[in-house]
Amino acid sequence: MFVALGATALLCGCQTSNQADYMQIGYGPSFDVAHAQCEMQKGSVDQGYIAIGSPGFVAGAGLGDALGNAIAEDQYMNNxxxxSGWKRAPHGKGAAAASAVATGAPPTPYGVARAPGSWINTALLDWSDANKKCGAGDKVSCATRAKLGGQLRAAGFNPS
Known part of the structure; x- marks a missing residue:
């Protein structure tokens, strides 16, 4: 029973709500807003339990339920x-990601002007940038525009 209690305390101690443990991966609300929204809804994954038997069995069932709920809540918060555009940073890299966001640097890995998700979103934005520069006479941008245009048309999108 003490092993299960220790495991529960250890698991609950792993849940973090510190922005330094997360990095921005796309568009969405600030970390504080996203965390608050997730925190308000995480209880919806909790499961109840019914246990009939000896006091030790009932206590063990309650502890098992609490442990299962803590795991489900942690998974819910992560997802x-x-x-909302945030994920747990690799060990030791969260503080750097948080300070980069605080200084106005683009979120990793997409950048401020890049939409997360499909390569098509980024290719369309890059094509648009290249198209503007090509219109101003930049030959390298014209080549980039032609290359991206071919890739986008092959995927079924007409960039113009």
Whole structure:
């Protein structure tokens, strides 16, 4: 029973709400807003339990339920924050990502002007940038525009 109690305390201690543990991966609300939204809804994944038997069995069932709920809530928070444009940073890199966002640097890995998700979103934005520069006479941008245009048309999109 003490092993299960220790595992529960360890698992609950792993849940973090510190922005330094996360990095921005796309567009969405600030970390504080995203975290608050996820935090308000994480209880919806909790499961109840019914246990009949000896006091030790009932206590063990309650502890098991609490442990299962803590795991489900942690998974919910992780997935909910990803949907909001945040993910857990690799160990030791969260603080650098948070300071970059605080200084106005583009979020990793997409950049401020780049939409997360499909390569098509980024290719369309890059094509648009190259098209503007090509119109101003930049020959390298004209080549980039032609290359991206071919890729986009092959994927079924007409960039013009």
């Amino acid at each position: 909910s924050l990803i949907v």
